[in-house]
Amino acid sequence: MTQALYQRIAASLRQRILSGGHTVGDVMPSENELAGAYRTSRVTVRKAFQILESEGLIKARQGKGYIVQPPKHTVFTLVFGDGIEDGGCRYREVNIIPPDAAVSRSLLLRDGQLVIALRRILERGGESVAYDEKFIPYERGMPSIERELNFSEFPDLFADRFTSVSLRTEMAIRSQLPPEDVRLALGTGGEKLLTVERRIVTSEGQPIGFSRQYLTEAFGPLRADSGYEAMV
Amino acid sequence: MTQALYQRIAASLRQRILSGGHTVGDVMPSENELAGAYRTSRVTVRKAFQILESEGLIKARQGKGYIVQPPKHTVFTLVFGDGIEDGGCRYREVNIIPPDAAVSRSLLLRDGQLVIALRRILERGGESVAYDEKFIPYERGMPSIERELNFSEFPDLFADRFTSVSLRTEMAIRSQLPPEDVRLALGTGGEKLLTVERRIVTSEGQPIGFSRQYLTEAFGPLRADSGYEAMV
DNA sequence: AAGTGGTCTAGACCACTTC
DNA sequence: AAGTGGTCTAGACCACTTT
Numbered sequence: 001m002t003q004a005l006y007q008r009i010a011a012s013l014r015q016r017i018l019s020g021g022h023t024v025g026d027v028m029p030s031e032n033e034l035a036g037a038y039r040t041s042r043v044t045v046r047k048a049f050q051i052l053e054s055e056g057l058i059k060a061r062q063g064k065g066y067i068v069q070p071p072k073h074t075v076f077t078l079v080f081g082d083g084i085e086d087g088g089c090r091y092r093e094v095n096i097i098p099p100d101a102a103v104s105r106s107l108l109l110r111d112g113q114l115v116i117a118l119r120r121i122l123e124r125g126g127e128s129v130a131y132d133e134k135f136i137p138y139e140r141g142m143p144s145i146e147r148e149l150n151f152s153e154f155p156d157l158f159a160d161r162f163t164s165v166s167l168r169t170e171m172a173i174r175s176q177l178p179p180e181d182v183r184l185a186l187g188t189g190g191e192k193l194l195t196v197e198r199r200i201v202t203s204e205g206q207p208i209g210f211s212r213q214y215l216t217e218a219f220g221p222l223r224a225d226s227g228y229e230a231m232v
Numbered sequence: 233m234t235q236a237l238y239q240r241i242a243a244s245l246r247q248r249i250l251s252g253g254h255t256v257g258d259v260m261p262s263e264n265e266l267a268g269a270y271r272t273s274r275v276t277v278r279k280a281f282q283i284l285e286s287e288g289l290i291k292a293r294q295g296k297g298y299i300v301q302p303p304k305h306t307v308f309t310l311v312f313g314d315g316i317e318d319g320g321c322r323y324r325e326v327n328i329i330p331p332d333a334a335v336s337r338s339l340l341l342r343d344g345q346l347v348i349a350l351r352r353i354l355e356r357g358g359e360s361v362a363y364d365e366k367f368i369p370y371e372r373g374m375p376s377i378e379r380e381l382n383f384s385e386f387p388d389l390f391a392d393r394f395t396s397v398s399l400r401t402e403m404a405i406r407s408q409l410p411p412e413d414v415r416l417a418l419g420t421g422g423e424k425l426l427t428v429e430r431r432i433v434t435s436e437g438q439p440i441g442f443s444r445q446y447l448t449e450a451f452g453p454l455r456a457d458s459g460y461e462a463m464v
Numbered sequence: 465a466a467g468t469g470g471t472c473t474a475g476a477c478c479a480c481t482t483c
Numbered sequence: 484a485a486g487t488g489g490t491c492t493a494g495a496c497c498a499c500t501t502t
Contacts, residue, residue: 063500194407295481
């Protein structure tokens with residue numbers, strides 16, 4: 001299985017940049033020059049350049065050439081699922097309750113409207129490391145909760161009722177004091193915990209789900225990466 | 233200024249997906265079909281499909297076609313600079329000190345090696361909302377600190393000494409108890425604060441800088457986004 | 465004027481999937 | 484066998500930058 005020519009050209013150019021052969025601000029060899037050197041067409045060389053450009057290594061300037069770019073260290077990529085796959089978890093409660101103030105505000109609920117609450121505790125090495133809550137506005141005539149619980153990924157809960165493709169998730173990370181019941185469940189003291197809140201909204205801005213996870217120190221930090229290696 | 237044909241085709245296809253015309257799992261019209269419909273070549277249609285694929289809306293399957301994909305809600309994009317541009321900040325200390333244990337471990341320092349410490353307090357609305365520390369291993373014969381302080385972005389401090397292009401930043405977010413001096417400087421009690429640690433490493437894995445920011449509740453939460461809208 | 469990237473054409477052959 | 488995407492060619496004209 002040999003690599004495509006444009007892939008090999010891209011790898012070669014990437015190597016030249018990362019090893020310092022071309023540094024920030026330099027102009028890369030032109031498309032025509034490389035097409036000649038590799039005895040190929042301009043389109044193939046161009047495809048290689050597009051890859052490097054999508055990686056942020058270079059930027060095309062019409063009339064000038066491809067310029068080597070400095071890496072960005074302010075944009076990070078954070079991967080955060082439910083943490084269910086890598087460790088035990090036990091269901092604690094599934095019920096229909098009146099929401100607290102934060103949930104009511106996040107979901108833009110009517111006065112008196114109830115929510116379905118799914119609460120779980122994530123365990124790792126026999127220790128409770130995270131408390132997970134998910135809230136969905138309760139509507140009469142909803143499909144059975146049991147069926148929805150078969151899905152582990154939060155957005156999947158809505159796959160039937162909405163065109164899943166138009167959903168967006170907003171995340172907010174803070175350090176805050178958990179309520180009494182969470183403290184007791186996790187066995188932590190009266191200290192603030194790393195909290196990740198997620199809000200799922202439709203493209204029209206209508207919130208349809210809210211989740212909150214309280215993470216103990218044993219859960220470990222959230223990790224994110226920036227720079228070229230994060231993209232390649 | 234008319235848009236390129238491949239851009240218009242991409243916009244049309246994107247619109248069809250986001251409006252629900254094609255839903256998750258559907259196969260999009262083939263390249264040949266669209267090339268005929270738009271009276272253009274296959275290459276141009278293909279370019280439109282590449283855009284949608286890079287946005288995560290579709291995925292190409294050889295022999296089958298382009299399949300509409302479900303949105304990913306586990307990969308988030310977080311933008312986090314120094315927060316200096318949008319508000320006041322005052323320098324507090326710049327000096328050469330022995331590092332604490334965490335800094336020493338992060339920078340892989342030799343026993344007894346000193347670090348340059350830059351400490352600042354970020355203010356917003358007359359309130360101290362964040363405590364910012366940056367640490368750089370101290371070497372004899374370093375360029376003057378004053379000149380380096382003209383740069384606000386952390387990675388820029390190293391632009392001269394390293395090929396900036398090969399640097400990567402690792403970020404860890406946790407909730408932890410700040411040391412005494414930070415508590416006093418921020419005027420907070422004995423509570424845990426949202427902490428963002430960043431570690432700048434070369435492509436060889438050599439750490440060359442470490443920063444730590446303690447954020448109060450007044451600073452606000454860190455925000456990240458996921459889903460299609462975050463990419464377009 | 466010469467060189468650069470940006471867009472586009474009209475073919476070609478290949479590997480893969482479906483029927 | 485027919486249709487799909489994956490790769491590639493050898494041209495073309497355009498807008499832009501530099502000399």
